Amino acid sequence: MSEKTMKYAIETTQLSKKIQLKNGQSLSILHDITLQIPLGSSVAITGASGSGKTTLLGLLAGLDTVSGGDIKLLDTSMVDLTEDQRAALRLGQVGFVFQSFHLMNNLSALENIMLPLELEKSNKNPQKTALKALEQVGLSERATHLPTQLSGGEQQRIALARAFVNKPKILFADEPTGNLDQATSTDIEQLLFKLQKENDSTLILVTHDEALAEQCEYHYKLVDGKLVNNV
Amino acid sequence: MNILKVWRQSWRIAEMRLLFLALLVSVTAVTSVNFFTDRTERSMLQQATKLLGADLTVRSSRPLSKDYLAQAESLGLKQAEMISFNSMVSIDDRLQLSQIKAVSDGFPLRGNIETSLQLDAIGSIDSLGQLKSGQIWAETSLFNALEVQPKVEVRIGRSLFTLDKVLLKTPDQGASVFQFSPQVLMPLADLPATGLLTPGSRARFSYLFAGTDKQVSEMTDWLKPRLATGERLETLSDGPPSIGKALERAQRFLNTAALLSVILAGAAIALTSYSFNRHETHTVAVLKTMGASRRRILFRYLSQLFLTSTAAAILGALLGFAIQATLTYALRDIIGQSLPSPSFMPVITGLLTAWIMVLGFSSPQLVQLVNTAPVQIFQQQSLTSSNSWKLLLATVMSGVFALMFMQTEDLKLTVFIFLGTLAAIVIFWLVASGLLKLLKSLSSNTNNASFRTLANAGPRLKLLIVVFGIGLFSLLLLTALRGDLLERWQNSIPADAPNNFLINIQPEEVKGLTSYLKGKNIDANLFPMIRGRLVAMKGQPVILDNYQDGRDRRLLQREFNLSSTKDLPAANILLDGEWFKGDAPKGFSVEESVMERFALKIGDSMTFDIAGQQVTQDITSTRRVNWDNLTPNFFVLAAPGSMDKLPQTFITSVFVPEGDSKLVPNLVKQYPSVSTIDISAIMTQIKELITKAAFAVQAIFAFTLIAGIVVLLAALQSQKAERRRELAILKTIGASRKQIRNSILVEFLLVGAISGFLAGLFAMIASNVAAYVLFDLEPSINLSLILIGMVSGALLVSIAGYFNLRPLLQVPPAILFQEHNS
Structure with a gap:
């Protein structure tokens, strides 16, 4: 299907995930999840601790394998793909923002942002593009700083710049403000939505924060491993 | 992705720098020894072709038959x-x-x-x-x-x-x-x-021949059946001379010493890989979320390891060359002034060592790393396999074995060293565990946190004590052997013990020389010295082929120094039989080791060929000889007067006071054929030689200590994440920077002191064993070794440990938590 006719960034049909316990029994974490996430939309998934939010995010991004059902990322079913094939599908099309930032401590701010471009290889001047992304998050003067020399808010800004630098079709965010104070959280939220709109990306956000979830176009709630409704 | 750029970036990770350091130490140790052995070996080979000064030589301690020269002449060989x-x-x-x-x-x-x-x-x-x-x-x-x-x-x-x-x-x-x-x-x-x-003089008579291969071969065939006992043929194919063998043994020893550094550095690499793996787990997970394939990640890390190991190998080879040049210069008196220029082989060995170490010690960790599940990114703590320690141990052991084999090229020796190293580790480990247990029981009565932490130390800390202890032990043992042992040996010799041997005294000079010495207040006991080859025992002729033991064969091939004396010499104890009695006594008194070696007993006969005359006597007594007493000693003593008609020279030993510099020169002037051997000068030369050889060995063992420090740093680095968390907690609950610093210092001082104590204790035991076996010296307790070990261990470990953790002391607890989590 061509990009013009593609309607959904992600589609799942009766998705389920079970894990095997040490005593031989299996534990169902997610069951019967069917959802369609339109391209360019913003979706929040909320739920109590242990409800399976992060597991769902991992499955939607192809980081983990499903136990049942089907899942399509950008119109490609991931059920029968190997880990490397799923990785190839993400390359240049998917970005991530994490609660703990996960910047590489041995790379400078600029080098961290350049990383996805270097992996993708299609960009002829990754440094120039990364510098532009750094400007967009307002940290151009911190280009050569290592993550350990930056504050939590600054690290998350760098992480946002890294996530959006190759204009991904989908951006997954796992509790992006979970490690930040209130004022910084607000800044990061604003920046996140601004960048999503500018890049026309689909945002899939997992959070505890109901106020943050309310800012998304769609809001799903997970209760005991089941997607209850579109809030 | 630019490989060099990624490598440069990886250089910012402490583990990568440690990996480089560990590789550098091992490559430097291996190449310096290999450069050294390569050059000396090639020098030996070059010399071997010229060593004989001929294509064929015949040597003997007696004049050779002129028929040999006539035959060579007829064959057209050149001769000298x-x-x-x-x-x-x-x-x-x-x-x-x-x-x-x-x-x-x-x-x-x-x-x-x-x-x-x-x-x-x-x-x-x-x-x-x-x-x-x-x-x-x-x-x-x-x-x-x-x-x-x-x-x-x-x-x-x-x-x-x-x-x-x-x-x-x-x-x-x-x-x-x-x-x-x-x-x-x-x-x-x-x-x-x-x-x-x-x-009766001691001399070596040689004929040298040179010619075409055919001529030499014909001459050899002609000579072989005609050689008299004691005559030896030497050709180039006879292999390296004895000096070559001594050097070969020395090279093996140096190789083994270098291996110890490699083993320790290997442990450091394994530890570093372990913590590198933990450090990079999240990086791999992040790269996978971005779409990097496993193959790409594997290439990324393999290229980093390849570049790191190659850089370490090149720098290590350069350092190794410089150290070898220093060693060669320091040992120039022993190994000769001009050695052939080094070959490229040691560089290749260095490269192979680095690659094997990296692949052998870190590849299982790397496979584990590449297989990191991307979903792991959502977990706060990195997952580590419960098998990783076992895997690490298995990898280290197989890697070490491969390296040992590469260095020694001898499976038996490799197994021997491998098991020996394991045994040393086990002994150190058990004693370290015992000491820590003792600390634990003591720590129940103390409030000192670092004391308690140490008492509850896990296997990693014990490993630290063991490897660092073994490095220090090697150095302390050498120090003890070099200085202490020589001194003790020298001290065991009385101040007025003879310090000069007078040899080659002709029978007609005996009277004059005795009275000359008497005039100088020196009471010398002159012994006749008769050279004879043992040709028959118990009535049976000696057939060399019946003796397989090298020492037996050597004893039978060379000539015995026989003597005769009326009284039992002072340094001898009669063990069995009777000393010569009566007017015309007969018989031989034989030293106990010769009796044992050839299964002789009192009453058995021995026949010696003395200048063509066969002299047969029965054994009448067995003696124990103190060979260290610096007086003339003999394996076989004949009855007084029984050897008077045979060709002989005389020998004695005298004590010349240090101030009397004229005595010996005047004596030689008066008796020109007499040769004197100044034992004190020889002792000085031996001491110099040992000091130089020990310097070489110590230089190699210094790598062991450096490798021990690298292991220490690797172990500290692998514990850094836990340390970071501990420090964050301590800071959060209000511990001051000074309190934390003191606690860290006490802990490391104790670790170092325990390592040093063990090193000193075992060095003292081992040096005493060596003293007993090599020099027959009484054991002595040298507490300074333990003290030196404890002080140097405590200092080195606490300095290294403190500097490794110091940056964490400056960081606020919130950041420490944040860094720990990320």
Whole structure:
């Protein structure tokens, strides 16, 4: 299907995930999840601790394998793909923002942002593009700083710049403000939505924060491993 | 992705730098030893072709048959003759024992002689034709010992010679390595006039032959069945001379010492890989979320490891070369001045060592790393396999074994060293565990947190104590062997023990010499010395092929020094039988080891061939001999008077007071054929030699200590994440920076002191065992070794540990938590 006719960034049909316990029994974490996430939309998934939010995010991004059902990322079913094939599908099309930032401590701010471009290889001047992304998050003067020399808010800004630098079709965010104070959280939220709109990306956000979830176009709630409704 | 750029970035990770350091230490250790052995081995090989100075030689301690020369002549072989022996060379009051080589025209048949007209000048090829009658050429050390320049007159025996030129190189110089006396070349025709060669003198007679392969082979075939007992054929195919074997053993020892550093560095690499794996787990997960494939991630890390190991190998090879050059310079007296330039092989060995170490010790960790599940990114703590320690151990052991085999090229030796190292580790481990248990019971009564932490130390801390302890142990043991042992040996010799041997005293000189010595208040006991070959025992002829043991064969091949005496010598104890009694006593008194070796008992007969005469006697007694007492000692003593008619010289040992510098020179002037051997000078030379050899070995063992420090840093680095968390908690609950610093210092001081204590204790035990086995010395408790071990261990570990953790002390607790989580 061509990009013009593609309607959904992600589609799942009766998705389920079970894990095997040490005593031989299996534990169902997610069951019967069917959802369609339109391209360019913003979706929040909320739920109590242990409800399976992060597991769902991992499955939607192809980081983990499903136990049942089907899942399509950008119109490609991931059920029968190997880990490397799923990785190839993400390359240049998917970005991530994490609660703990996960910047590489041995790379400078600029080098961290350049990383996805270097992996993708299609960009002829990754440094120039990364510098532009750094400007967009307002940290151009911190280009050569290592993550350990930056504050939590600054690290998350760098992480946002890294996530959006190759204009991904989908951006997954796992509790992006979970490690930040209130004022910084607000800044990061604003920046996140601004960048999503500018890049026309689909945002899939997992959070505890109901106020943050309310800012998304769609809001799903997970209760005991089941997607209850579109809030 | 630019590989070099990624490598540069990875350099910012402490583990990568540690990995580089560990590799650098092992490659430097291996290449410095390999460069050294490579050069000395090739030097030996080069010398071997010239060593004989001929294609074929016949040697014996007795004059050789002239028929040999006639046969060589008929076969068209070139020939030369050489007689070598030790004698004094003197000028005024100064004298020096030298190895005199009286050579005929044509010597050497192969190889060159190099001489110079002045000391410290560059030499040129010379021919013996230039050595005129009344002239001698001598090595530099003779000029130095006599404090003379070329062209002066010196005395050898009854003759005067002009010390014409400085002898820089002779074909069979290799054989004189480890020999202290300088070589002197004199024309063979001048030898009789010196009066030094009498029927009982110790000398080596050689015929040298050279020709085509066919001629040499025909001569060899002709000679073999005609050789008399004690005559030996030497060709190039006979393998390296004994010095080569000594050097080979030394090289093996150095190789083993280098291996120890490699093993320790291997442990450091394994530990570093372990913590590198933990550090990079999240990076791999992030890269996978971005779409990186496993193959790409594997390539990323393999290229980093390849570049790191190659850089370490190149730098290590350069350092290794520099260290080898220093060693070669320091040992130039022992191994010779000019060695062939180094080959490229050690560099290849260095590269292989680095690659094997990286692949062997870190690849299982790397596979684990590449297989990191991307979903792991959502977990706060990195997952580590419960099998990782076992995997690490298995990898380290197989890697170490492979490296050992590569270095020794000997499976048996590899297994031996491998098991020996394991045994050492187990012993250190058990004792370290015992000590820590003791600390634990003591720590229940203390409030000191670091004391308690140490008492509850896990296996990693014990490993730290063990590897660091073994490194320190090697160095302390060498220090003890070098200094302490030599000193104890010297101290065990009484102050008035004889310090000069007088040899080659002719029978007609005995009376005069005894009264000369008496006049100087020296009561000397002169023993006749008769040279004889053991040809029959218990009535059965000795057949060499029946003896497989090397020492048995050597004892039977060479000539025994026999003597006869009325009284049992002071350093001898009669074990069995009766000492010679009566007017015309008969029989042999035999040293106990000879009795044991050839299963002899009282009443058995022994037959000696003495200058062609067969002398048979029964064994009448067995003696124990104290060989260290610096007086003439003999394996076989005959009854007094029973050997008087046989060719003989006399020997004695005397004590010359240090201030009496004229006594020996005057004696030699009066009795020119007498040679003196100054034992104190030899002792000094031995000490110098041991100091130099120990320097080489210590330099190699220094790598062991450095490798131990690298292991220490690797272990500290692998514990850094936990330390970070501990420090964050301590800071959060209000511990001051000073309190934390003191606690860290106490902990490391204790770790270092325990390692040092173990190292010192085992070094003391091992040096005492060596003292007993090698020198028969009484055990002594040298507490300073333990003290040195504890102080140096405590200092090194606490300095390294403190500097490793110091940056964490400055960081606020919130950041520490944040860093820990990310």
